[in-house]
Amino acid sequence: MTNIKQERHYTENVQDHLKQVESLLQKHSLLEAVVHRQELPRNDRHDLLDTLVHKQHIAELKRFLDNLHPADIAYILEALPIEQRLLVWSLVKAEHDGEILIEVSDAVRDSLIAAMSRDELQEATEQLDTDEIADLAPDLPQQVIREVFKSLPIGEREQLRAAMSYPEDSVGALMDFNMIHVREDVTLEVVSRYLRRLDELPDHTDQVFVVDRNDRFKGVLPINLIVVNEPEVIVGTLMLTDIIQLHPDDKAEQAAQAFERYDLVSAPVVDEDGKLFGRVTVNVVLDFIREESETELLNQAGLREEEDIFASVWKSAQNRWLWLALNLCTAFFASRVIGTFEGTIEKFVALATLMPIVAGIAGNSANQTTAIIIRSLALGQITHENARRMLLKELAIGGLNGVVWGGVAGLFAYYLYHSIPLGIVMTSAMLLNLMVGASVGLAIPLVMQKFGRDPAIGSSVMITAITDSGGFFIFLGLATIFLI
Amino acid sequence: MTNIKQERHYTENVQDHLKQVESLLQKHSLLEAVVHRQELPRNDRHDLLDTLVHKQHIAELKRFLDNLHPADIAYILEALPIEQRLLVWSLVKAEHDGEILIEVSDAVRDSLIAAMSRDELQEATEQLDTDEIADLAPDLPQQVIREVFKSLPIGEREQLRAAMSYPEDSVGALMDFNMIHVREDVTLEVVSRYLRRLDELPDHTDQVFVVDRNDRFKGVLPINLIVVNEPEVIVGTLMLTDIIQLHPDDKAEQAAQAFERYDLVSAPVVDEDGKLFGRVTVNVVLDFIREESETELLNQAGLREEEDIFASVWKSAQNRWLWLALNLCTAFFASRVIGTFEGTIEKFVALATLMPIVAGIAGNSANQTTAIIIRSLALGQITHENARRMLLKELAIGGLNGVVWGGVAGLFAYYLYHSIPLGIVMTSAMLLNLMVGASVGLAIPLVMQKFGRDPAIGSSVMITAITDSGGFFIFLGLATIFLI
Numbered sequence: 001m002t003n004i005k006q007e008r009h010y011t012e013n014v015q016d017h018l019k020q021v022e023s024l025l026q027k028h029s030l031l032e033a034v035v036h037r038q039e040l041p042r043n044d045r046h047d048l049l050d051t052l053v054h055k056q057h058i059a060e061l062k063r064f065l066d067n068l069h070p071a072d073i074a075y076i077l078e079a080l081p082i083e084q085r086l087l088v089w090s091l092v093k094a095e096h097d098g099e100i101l102i103e104v105s106d107a108v109r110d111s112l113i114a115a116m117s118r119d120e121l122q123e124a125t126e127q128l129d130t131d132e133i134a135d136l137a138p139d140l141p142q143q144v145i146r147e148v149f150k151s152l153p154i155g156e157r158e159q160l161r162a163a164m165s166y167p168e169d170s171v172g173a174l175m176d177f178n179m180i181h182v183r184e185d186v187t188l189e190v191v192s193r194y195l196r197r198l199d200e201l202p203d204h205t206d207q208v209f210v211v212d213r214n215d216r217f218k219g220v221l222p223i224n225l226i227v228v229n230e231p232e233v234i235v236g237t238l239m240l241t242d243i244i245q246l247h248p249d250d251k252a253e254q255a256a257q258a259f260e261r262y263d264l265v266s267a268p269v270v271d272e273d274g275k276l277f278g279r280v281t282v283n284v285v286l287d288f289i290r291e292e293s294e295t296e297l298l299n300q301a302g303l304r305e306e307e308d309i310f311a312s313v314w315k316s317a318q319n320r321w322l323w324l325a326l327n328l329c330t331a332f333f334a335s336r337v338i339g340t341f342e343g344t345i346e347k348f349v350a351l352a353t354l355m356p357i358v359a360g361i362a363g364n365s366a367n368q369t370t371a372i373i374i375r376s377l378a379l380g381q382i383t384h385e386n387a388r389r390m391l392l393k394e395l396a397i398g399g400l401n402g403v404v405w406g407g408v409a410g411l412f413a414y415y416l417y418h419s420i421p422l423g424i425v426m427t428s429a430m431l432l433n434l435m436v437g438a439s440v441g442l443a444i445p446l447v448m449q450k451f452g453r454d455p456a457i458g459s460s461v462m463i464t465a466i467t468d469s470g471g472f473f474i475f476l477g478l479a480t481i482f483l484i
Numbered sequence: 485m486t487n488i489k490q491e492r493h494y495t496e497n498v499q500d501h502l503k504q505v506e507s508l509l510q511k512h513s514l515l516e517a518v519v520h521r522q523e524l525p526r527n528d529r530h531d532l533l534d535t536l537v538h539k540q541h542i543a544e545l546k547r548f549l550d551n552l553h554p555a556d557i558a559y560i561l562e563a564l565p566i567e568q569r570l571l572v573w574s575l576v577k578a579e580h581d582g583e584i585l586i587e588v589s590d591a592v593r594d595s596l597i598a599a600m601s602r603d604e605l606q607e608a609t610e611q612l613d614t615d616e617i618a619d620l621a622p623d624l625p626q627q628v629i630r631e632v633f634k635s636l637p638i639g640e641r642e643q644l645r646a647a648m649s650y651p652e653d654s655v656g657a658l659m660d661f662n663m664i665h666v667r668e669d670v671t672l673e674v675v676s677r678y679l680r681r682l683d684e685l686p687d688h689t690d691q692v693f694v695v696d697r698n699d700r701f702k703g704v705l706p707i708n709l710i711v712v713n714e715p716e717v718i719v720g721t722l723m724l725t726d727i728i729q730l731h732p733d734d735k736a737e738q739a740a741q742a743f744e745r746y747d748l749v750s751a752p753v754v755d756e757d758g759k760l761f762g763r764v765t766v767n768v769v770l771d772f773i774r775e776e777s778e779t780e781l782l783n784q785a786g787l788r789e790e791e792d793i794f795a796s797v798w799k800s801a802q803n804r805w806l807w808l809a810l811n812l813c814t815a816f817f818a819s820r821v822i823g824t825f826e827g828t829i830e831k832f833v834a835l836a837t838l839m840p841i842v843a844g845i846a847g848n849s850a851n852q853t854t855a856i857i858i859r860s861l862a863l864g865q866i867t868h869e870n871a872r873r874m875l876l877k878e879l880a881i882g883g884l885n886g887v888v889w890g891g892v893a894g895l896f897a898y899y900l901y902h903s904i905p906l907g908i909v910m911t912s913a914m915l916l917n918l919m920v921g922a923s924v925g926l927a928i929p930l931v932m933q934k935f936g937r938d939p940a941i942g943s944s945v946m947i948t949a950i951t952d953s954g955g956f957f958i959f960l961g962l963a964t965i966f967l968i
Contacts (some may be wrong), residue, residue: 004571013738014745015864016686022869071745082871179605201708202748204898206690216667217618223707226687227676241490254497254659260774263687263767265749282766283747286773293777294859300784301855302848309860309870313880318850320881321888327848328889331841332896338837339900343831352829352836353822356952357815359840364786364811371785375778376793380499381563385506389565389794396797397804404805405812408527412816416823468840 014072021076024061024223025084045191057484062091070096074103077112086115097124102132106304107308109139117463122147130156131278133165162248162277174288175269175278178202181209184218184236188226191235195226204281206265210239217268217276218382219243244272245281251380253289259285299457302327323461333391334359337469341476350417351479357409358429359471362437365401366463369394369441375453377445391442398438402431421483429475436474505560508545509568528966546575554580558587565794567934570599581608584618591792593623606631614640615660615762618647642690642959646732646761655739656732658772659753659762662686665693668702668720672710675719679710688765690749694723701752703727729754730764736772737862743769783941786811805946814949821953825960828968834901835963841893843911843955846921849885850947853878854924858939861929875926882922886915904965913959920958921951 065073065088073092077085077100089112092100097116101109102126113121121144123135130152137145149157159177166172182191191208195201207220219239223459229238242264246255246269258264261280269278298306307316338355340347345352356375373390376382382390411425414420444462445455536912549557557576561569561584573596576584581600585593585608597605605628609617614636621629633641643661649684650656664685666675675692679685692702703723713722730753742748743766753762782790786807791800822829822839829836854863858873860866866874894911898904928946929939 004570005879014741015867018864040744056951069746075745075863075865077542078863079867081870140488163631169811195711196713198712200712204690204748204749205708206688223711224689226711227679227707228682228684231679257498259560259769260767262553265688265766282770283744286744286766286770289770289773289777293773295782297777297780297784297859298855300781301851301856303852305854306859307858309874311501313877313884315758317879317881317884320849320885322888323852324845324885328841328845328892331844335837335896338840342833342837346833348831349826349830349836352839353819353826353878355836356822356840356843357812358740360948360952361808361812364642364808365804367785369805371782371787372791372793375781375790379559379562380502381559381793383502383506383563386563386565386793393794393797393800397801399795400801401808405808408812414820464844468844475599 013094013424014075017068017072018076018079020064021080021088025080025087027057032304048179050093058091058146061088064304065091066093066401074084074100077104078309080109085111086322089115094120094123095127098127098132101136102128103168105308106139107306108313109117109136113139113306113312117148118144121453122151126151129176129178130159131163133160134173136439137164166248169252170248171246171250171252171280172267174252174255174280174284175246175248176281176284177278178205179209179268179276179279180205180210181215181276182221182235184210184212184234184239186235187231187419188233188235188238189227189231191221192231193286204266204283208368209268209276209279210235211276215275217274220268243268247334248270248277253292255280256285256289256292257380296384299454300460302461326458326461328462330461330468333465334468334472338476341472341480344476344480347484348422350413350419350422351476353416354413354422354426355472355475356428358433358475359432359468361401361405362433362471363464363467365398365434366441366467367460368399368409369438370445370455370459371465373442373445374459377455381405382446387446391439392440394438398434399431402427402434406430406434407435419483425475425478425482426452427476429471433471436470437463440466455460498559501552501556502560502563504548505545505564505572508541508548508644509564509571509625511541512714517572536930542575545572547750550577552914554583555587555640558584560591561588563791569794573599578607579611582611582616582620585620589790589792590623591790591795593620594887595792595795597623602631606635610635613660613662614643614646617644618657621648650732653733653736654732655730655736655753655764658736658739658764658768659730659732660687660765661762663693663750663763664689665695665699665754665760666705666719668694668718668723668871671715672717672719672722673715674715675705675710676715687769689752693752693760693763694719695760699759701729701754701758704752705927727752731755732761737762737770737776740769740773740776742900742936743865765844773786780940782946783938786945810942810945811948814945814952817949818956820953822960823958825956829962830904831968834897834903834906834962835960837896837900838893838910839959840905841896842910842959843952844918845885845889845893845914846955847948847951848953849882849918850921850925851883853943854920854929854939854943854947857926857929858943861933861939866930871930875923878922878926879919882918883915885912885917890914890918906963909959909962909966913955913962916958917951917955920954921947 073096078086080088097120101112104112117179118141121140125136125144125148127138128136149160163172164176183295205223207222210218210221212218219241220243221235221239225238244258244264244267246267248269248271254420255267258267264282266279266281268276269280271277294306302320304319304322307319349378406427410423413426414423442465444459448455448459555966557580561572566570581604585596588596602625605624609620609624609628609632612620617632633644636644647656647659678881689707691706694702694705696702703725704727705719705723710720728742728748728751730751732753732755739751742751748766750763750765752760752762753759778790786804788803788806836898890911893914894907898907924947928943932939932943
């Protein structure tokens with residue numbers, strides 16, 4: 001919350017800005033097209049005119065971009081096709097480069113970095129705080145990181161090394177080092193004087209951290225308490241001590257849940273010796289939660305990572321292939337299950353028309369179960385105590401669904417083929433496969449969690465494999481026994 | 485950030501607390517079981533002993549709960565089966581009831597409210613701020629709301645009426661009224677004196693709002709600027725004016741994106757006359773984002789709303805039935821598509837084994853496309869400009885997938901049945917159906933968005949309906965033409 005922000009223009013609706021950039025770009029590319037198409041020799045005056053108009057449009061676009069908040073520029077870059085994106089990127093003030101690189105998604109960042117020289121990259125990176133450099137580091141060329149590292153003061157080198165050493169899903173990766181610390185034996189007056197000397201406080205400074213002589217964390221002093229209390233009060237008498245402390249090796253998700261539960265704006269990160277090491281702020285937590293949930297949605301749909309919507313066909317296809325290949329394998333397997341019953345189908349072709357129903361509904365139902373379990377696992381609600389209860393409940397729901405929807409499907413089969421045994425086989429197969437679905441829908445995410453894997457990734461391939469093959473096997477198997 | 489918080493116990497790992505409550509409850513229920521099973525007449529001494537031990541355990545549990553943060557109690561209530569949940573709920577300090585009701589999920593809230601008398605509910609509700617009462621109102625009996633309303637001062641009645649009038653997904657629903665406002669012509673000294681008189685500032689007060697004589701919003705004054713500047717500075721010279729302003733009718737999602745982009749802690753809500761009306765704080769935005777993403781995940785899996793994991797089988801089943809019923813309808817339709825080709829299948833039963841592959845892979849691929857489009861729509865990245873580009877790209881990926889995976893599937897078919905025409909029909913059907921999938925995977929969310937519906941809800945039923953029926957139709961149709 002600094003004066004710098006006064007230069008920035010906040011906007012209620014960034015989509016209007018996107019439209020404006022698009023229309024400015026259109027003027028520009030229209031003109032370019034005109035210039036390029038005129039392959040005939042032209043007189044100089046005409047040429048000059050073109051160039052002037054062209055330059056004018058570029059200048060207009062640049063002026064427009066200069067007034068935007070870096071986060072808004074990041075948003076616009078995301079929404080532009082690659083050639084227009086790079087044109088806009090080249091017009092952005094160099095001093096915003098670093099911040100914009102931090103804001104854009106990984107996929108788009110790659111495309112921007114690829115268009116920058118090493119010097120530009122180094123310059124952009126050096127504008128950033130050490131925790132931000134650490135975020136960017138995996139996408140930067142080795143040599144740039146080395147140069148940036150050399151340019152840092154010793155203390156910040158240590159910070160960068162520390163920040164880079166933590167895995168992406170740990171508190172260490174969310175942490176920054178912009179915390180203000182004070183001693184517990186001074187008065188608020190002294191604290192106020194110290195703060196006033198700083199000119200501006202780091203963003204999200206809702207509290208200063210209280211440490212002892214050896215940098216050991218003692219408590220926090222909310223800025224609001226400084227404001228509402230008399231200057232002569234001693235920090236130690238006012239500070240809050242029963243406060244949440246994060247550790248750099250904690251899971252980031254755990255920190256996010258603490259921020260949600262306790263409505264925090266910032267929280268101290270303390271190392272194993274009890275020393276104040278850094279802090280986590282709510283804006284980083286917000287980004288983390290949004291990214292996590294997006295990743296989960298994409299993973300569930302079988303995408304390995306977020307996709308630049310203007311990435312090449314080839315690159316996008318690669319992002320999607322693992323999933324399709326896995327599904328193809330399970331489909332081949334299910335196909336062979338059907339293959340073993342070819343004789344039965346030949347005698348009673350109605351089975352071929354009905355079998356996808358048995359497989360499909362159980363798959364849907366199992367995925368419902370899995371969605372509930374994954375959510376409960378994420379919230380830490382599933383204990384040894386209640387897992388058995390949940391299995392019984394899901395089996396009961398599967399049974400109920402089997403009777404109701406299996407009954408409907410059985411009537412459908414009877415109505416079409418006027419065979420009571422076929423109707424009974426249909427209903428029984430639905431019931432059995434829904435129970436199978438309930439069991440695997442519950443068991444697969446639990447087992448994946450147990451083995452330390454993310455239950456949201458890949459659960460659905462396995463579930464579909466089982467409910468498809470299982471459904472075909474149960475239905476055609478029962479038909480072979482009772483109908484042929 | 486008030487002194488009240490000092491009474492609260494923050495915890496790094498709330499799951500440990502859950503385990504402790506569970507073990508305390510086990511002691512309790514073990515004992516209860518003993519008491520209940522002894523149907524034989526007992527002597528008084530034995531009876532008394534039981535009751536004493538029992539009372540002791542209850543007291544122990546109560547003591548433990550008294551030390552917990554209301555948000556942690558809410559978490560524990562979520563994870564407990566219904567009878568244990570209600571026991572714990574009855575032991576919670578009445579003064580925390582309101583806050584806990586706000587914290588728990590809708591599903592669990594219902595179960596807690598059902599166990600409370602009207603007086604208890606009224607008491608719990610009256611502890612809350614007006615914006616929180618508005619959040620709770622839809623779940624409360626009419627009469628309780630009327631009583632609470634009557635008990636409020638006039639000004640707060642107006643606030644409550646206003647807060648209740650906004651739809652759930654609007655800024656008005658996120659807003660609270662705990663903002664501090666000052667005039668622009670006073671000094672920081674005056675502001676500081678005013679703040680000191682308040683004893684404590686509302687949570688998330690990172691800035692005070694500056695208004696004119698008619699309550700018109702002029703700008704914001706970050707608390708941090710009060711702290712770092714000299715007391716004689718005039719508010720008007722220091723306040724930030726180019727700041728985001730929300731309006732109560734704005735979409736909540738838009739506000740959430742502004743908080744993410746600009747790293748806000750609080751933002752002013754201004755009405756159509758430019759008057760300061762309320763504020764939105766980051767903790768509410770955090771909860772909103774988490775809830776939105778959870779809802780999206782649950783909706784995609786075909787659940788209408790979040791489920792209390794210990795809800796009755798009947799209630800859970802209802803939550804899941806709409807989806808299953810819809811899927812059953814589309815499955816019946818697909819089944820009839822196959823039915824029209826019964827003659828073909830009878831002559832060439834291999835088709836029955838291969839047709840699920842054609843349908844399934846196109847469905848997977850279409851859902852990948854949809855996931856990308858839904859994400860881009862949510863981020864506001866899709867414009868008229870780039871929608872056509874994206875269609876071409878998705879068609880290209882569909883084509884590439886068709887050649888690659890269709891080719892693999894064709895070889896699989898040839899390998900099994902030694903028929904080159906069958907292999908070609910297989911590959912062609914895969915290719916065509918993947919193109920169909922790419923088109924509908926893109927078009928359906930776009931059309932739903934156009935008609936003002938949430939593209940994340942129900943897209944996948946429609947897509948699967950089309951790729952299933954389409955796949956069967958294309959594959960069996962081609963087979964009828966070329967193989968029979």
